[in-house]
Amino acid sequence: MSKRSSISRLPDEVRQHIEQRIAEGQMTLDELIHDLRERFPEHADDLPSRSAVHRYGQKLDRRLAAIRASTEAAKIIREHAGDREDARSEALTAMIQSELFESIMELQEASDEEMPAEKRVGLLSKAAKNIATLTRSSVTLKKYQEEAAAKARAELLAEQEERLEELRGEDGMSEQLEDRIRNVLLGKA
Template sequence: MGRKSSIRRLPEEVRHFLEGELASGQHTLDELIDLLRERFPAHEEELPSRSAVHRYGQQLERRLAAIRASTEAAKIIRAQAGDREDARSEALTAMIQSELFESIMDMQEAQDMDPQERIGLLSKAAKNIATLTRSSVALKKYQEDAVAARLAEQEKNLEEVAQAQGMTADQVTFWREKVLGIR
């Protein structure tokens, strides 16, 4: 097992400051290293190298881009979905499932993770995946029930219209099977 990255070994205060500055994108790497030295002179010996800050910045940017993409997708879904069958929940569930999958893949690739910590994280992920799966199954059932209710309503309307219009049984069957798709 490799050792923790120099960024992960920083005191929390220093790491959070670094993450905030990286996320802002206002500094070059050299400016950021100088800013860390000025702001945290007591931690001069612990400060990361330029290449470590660069690698960490790339990882952070990938994560932030994924969060931005997920947020944007949720906004689009919310704006476009009538949500009669709870399409937003379905889309959010799919995004969460994708994110959990990516996180597990990242964890498998991590060289500097303690095996005990990895087992603990996988255990938590398994519990969350089980909850997400139950939610997904319940959502699918809700969607099926909503479609069945809509079909039943359409069939009832067909019966009323057929009766009012004096349609024959063959005409009703035609409309039921060809238009509504009910057998």
């Protein structure tokens, strides 16, 4: 696991101020450093370097971009698919699973100096519990998606059966033609 950034060790109000200014994107790094020195003189010795702010800003930008992309994807799914099968939840579950996997890999690679074994075991235990919950959620979601797909198929078949009834009409239709149409509609032809 990598060393914690100097920014993550700052008091919450200072860190939040840095994050807000970076997210606004209206200050250069030098202006931000100057702003921090003026606004938080009591933390002057702990304030991050220009390069630390730059690295933190890049990391924050990646997170914000990922959030924007996920939000945009959810909007597109909602607009075009109606999300009857809850594709957003499936995507979110996959993202969380990926993040947990990466975190576990980092924990396993951490040395005892970076993180004592008992703390690492505790974090892995919490991760295992969360993974179990996530897995149950995933299984429930898959069942829901299967039920939604089966319901949609049943609705489609019922609609096609109604259309077939309409085709029979008053002039009638031979049983052979009806069977042939039914097989085409059911994908058996």
